[in-house]
Amino acid sequence: MTDVTPLAKHIYRHLVRSVRRGTASVTYAELATAIADKFTIHPRSTKLFSALTEVTVACRERDLPAVTAIVWKSGVKRPSDGYYKIAYPRLRSFETQVAAWKDEHARVLREAAQLPGAL
16 A cells, blocks of 8 residues: 555545534635644645645545545635546546546545544
8 A cells, every 4th residue: 555645644634534523625725724733835735736646545545435525626616627637537527527526525424434533
């Protein structure tokens, strides 16, 4: 299994805690603010996107729903385009990618209590 960076581990823990509290979504800016206690990072930083990619890949390797499905672009109510390329690389049309994300988002919320607390 792929090892993940401390930033990715911190993001994963934060997202799992959030969904367990009933939070269905968080924007990239809200996520950056929430993790600022340990990591100062801009919401559009490549470091943030790389860490989110690590979390998505780690979830896939562990047969977990990608908890990153709850991270949304402000005002759009869905992830940024980069998410789909990582989470659903084999799906070619945007419509099928969005449908797959909606299913995964629902799975994250449904299985929140069973998600491991850490990667």
